[in-house]
Amino acid sequence: MGNRPKLNKNIPVKKFREYYYLKEELVNFCRKEGLKTSGKKEELTEQINYYLTTGKEKNTRIRAKLKKTKNIENIKTK
Numbered sequence: 001m002g003n004r005p006k007l008n009k010n011i012p013v014k015k016f017r018e019y020y021y022l023k024e025e026l027v028n029f030c031r032k033e034g035l036k037t038s039g040k041k042e043e044l045t046e047q048i049n050y051y052l053t054t055g056k057e058k059n060t061r062i063r064a065k066l067k068k069t070k071n072i073e074n075i076k077t078k
Contacts, residue, residue: 009033013052021045 004019005011007029026044030037035047035057050058 007048009052011052013049016049016052 004021005015007016007021007025023041023044026041026048027037029035029048030044033051035051037044039047047058050056
């Protein structure tokens, strides 16, 4: 495989996929390119893969945590 290329926006996608990058390197790349920096390493890898392919940030679904509220109408009183 040879020497691992430095991660930058000009790296070919195929080369990027051939090598192992630390999560810290992925986060630093995302920060430099203005991409989302949170998530698992696999998510960051896919996001960078998409970015290198399209030049755009991958749209991610936002999972909102819904607050559990009690519906007063459904509370039965004895």
